[in-house]
Amino acid sequence: MVRKQDRDRDGDQAMQNRATPPPTTDPAMGDPGDALALSGQLCFAVYAAAHAFNRLYRPLLDPLGLTYPQYLVMLALWAEDGRTVSSIGKAIGLDSGTLTPLLKRLEASGLVTRARSRSDERQVVVTLTEAGRTLKTRAAGIPAAIACAMGGDRDRIASLRRELEGLRRTLLAAVEETTAAFPADTPGRAEG
Numbered sequence: 487m488v489r490k491q492d493r494d495r496d497g498d499q500a501m502q503n504r505a506t507p508p509p510t511t512d513p514a515m516g517d518p519g520d521a522l523a524l525s526g527q528l529c530f531a532v533y534a535a536a537h538a539f540n541r542l543y544r545p546l547l548d549p550l551g552l553t554y555p556q557y558l559v560m561l562a563l564w565a566e567d568g569r570t571v572s573s574i575g576k577a578i579g580l581d582s583g584t585l586t587p588l589l590k591r592l593e594a595s596g597l598v599t600r601a602r603s604r605s606d607e608r609q610v611v612v613t614l615t616e617a618g619r620t621l622k623t624r625a626a627g628i629p630a631a632i633a634c635a636m637g638g639d640r641d642r643i644a645s646l647r648r649e650l651e652g653l654r655r656t657l658l659a660a661v662e663e664t665t666a667a668f669p670a671d672t673p674g675r676a677e678g
Contacts, residue, residue: 539554543628546628550625555580555584555588557625558580559585559592559612560592560618560622560625561578562578563598567619571589571610571612597614598618599613600612600613601613
């Protein structure tokens with residue numbers, strides 16, 4: 487019979503083994519003797535790049551009266567108008583608690599309307615207004631400006647996007663795996 491302490495210890499050891507890869511001598515990964523060096527952290531490089539993107543987008547979006555998250559919503563709606571809140575959230579990776587205030591601001595700006603679905607009262611459908619559709623024309627140059635700022639190599643940009651999408655899928659799968667292995671109600675699990 488396996489005792490709970492043994493199962494918890496084995497689970498913790500398995501997670502530690504998976505979370506702690508063997509030291510590397512790859513210079514791109516940083517000094518193996520200092521696994522916590524900021525310069526060797528992929529997560530920091532992604533975070534810093536995201537911050538730089540936000541700074542790059544700000545002067546492009548300010549004239550449109552949009553923040554970056556609002557721009558993402560508008561991109562989703564320009565691609566497919568009349569989407570549910572949950573569909574928009576899935577497309578841009580935001581939960582409804584974060585998305586709802588953002589949609590309220592877009593509605594107050596006159597760019598979208600929100601209404602309960604006729605077929606399912608639980609669903610809220612977001613639709614572009616005429617002003618929201620017109621804004622697409624004004625935003626049309628933004629992708630080219632971003633590509634230019636990145637050096638303009640479309641193949642390199644597409645490759646980088648595919649790599650990042652793959653990384654995101656891998657990380658989300660690891661989150662699911664970890665969540666399944668260590669449910670929130672597991673005794674001794676630290677609350678975040």
